[in-house]
Amino acid sequence: xxxxxxxxxxxxxxxxxxxxxxxxxxxxxxxxxxxxxxxxxxxxxxxxxxxxxxxxxxxxxxxxxxxxxxxxxxxxxxxxxxxxxxxxxxxxxxxxxxxxxxxxxxxxxxxxxx
Amino acid sequence: xxxxxxxxxxxxxxxxxxxxxxxxxxxxxxxxxxxxxxxxxxxxxxxxxxxxxxxxxxxxxxxxxxxxxxxxxxxxxxxxxxxxxxxxxxxxxxxxxxxxxxxxxxxxxxxxxxxx
Numbered sequence: 001x002x003x004x005x006x007x008x009x010x011x012x013x014x015x016x017x018x019x020x021x022x023x024x025x026x027x028x029x030x031x032x033x034x035x036x037x038x039x040x041x042x043x044x045x046x047x048x049x050x051x052x053x054x055x056x057x058x059x060x061x062x063x064x065x066x067x068x069x070x071x072x073x074x075x076x077x078x079x080x081x082x083x084x085x086x087x088x089x090x091x092x093x094x095x096x097x098x099x100x101x102x103x104x105x106x107x108x109x110x111x112x113x114x
Numbered sequence: 115x116x117x118x119x120x121x122x123x124x125x126x127x128x129x130x131x132x133x134x135x136x137x138x139x140x141x142x143x144x145x146x147x148x149x150x151x152x153x154x155x156x157x158x159x160x161x162x163x164x165x166x167x168x169x170x171x172x173x174x175x176x177x178x179x180x181x182x183x184x185x186x187x188x189x190x191x192x193x194x195x196x197x198x199x200x201x202x203x204x205x206x207x208x209x210x211x212x213x214x215x216x217x218x219x220x221x222x223x224x225x226x227x228x229x230x
């Protein structure tokens with residue numbers, strides 16, 4: 001597609017439930033990133049994919065968070081046993097890879113845990 | 115480690131006023147520098163970038179110059195419009211330390227409101 005596409009755009013879930021957030025990057029972009037945007041924490045890096053591998057998972061806040069990417073394209077971020085502090089906007093981004101290349105962001109998935 | 119510090123907001127200006135949003139950074143290598151903008155209800159968009167010292171990024175009347183000596187990348191616009199009201203994020207992407215990819219480190223964001 002023309003831009004980075006994310007779904008769902010909004011998700012309300014009960015505490016303790018698992019959620020999956022999907023990202024479809026710009027065609028041809030080998031690099032894919034997940035960030036989290038929350039009040040008081042700003043924009044936090046979560047994980048980076050180059051192709052299907054994730055050489056940098058340093059930003060995942062706990063083992064309840066995981067992500068995968070298949071076919072060098074679509075990525076899924078999974079949060080298990082959601083907690084209220086997981087409420088945030090989860091942003092996906094993609095680029096051609098390599099520092100200095102523009103990173104393009106999706107509009108985000110707004111997650112609310114009640 | 116890498117970090118980005120932006121001037122605290124919110125910033126409130128009248129239309130046609132001059133805008134400066136300060137941004138300074140700390141990096142272990144040779145970063146590329148970016149300004150991203152988030153308009154109300156929209157996603158992050160790249161506003162401008164500079165990839166080496168003394169480069170000037172510019173777009174939509176906004177400018178920022180990569181100053182290595184002062185580790186700064188201040189955003190400026192000579193005459194703001196109501197439509198410029200948004201949140202502005204300064205960010206860096208560091209090539210050093212074995213990282214060959216564009217992991218972004220963001221500042222905390224500055225809310226700009228422009229009144230007619």
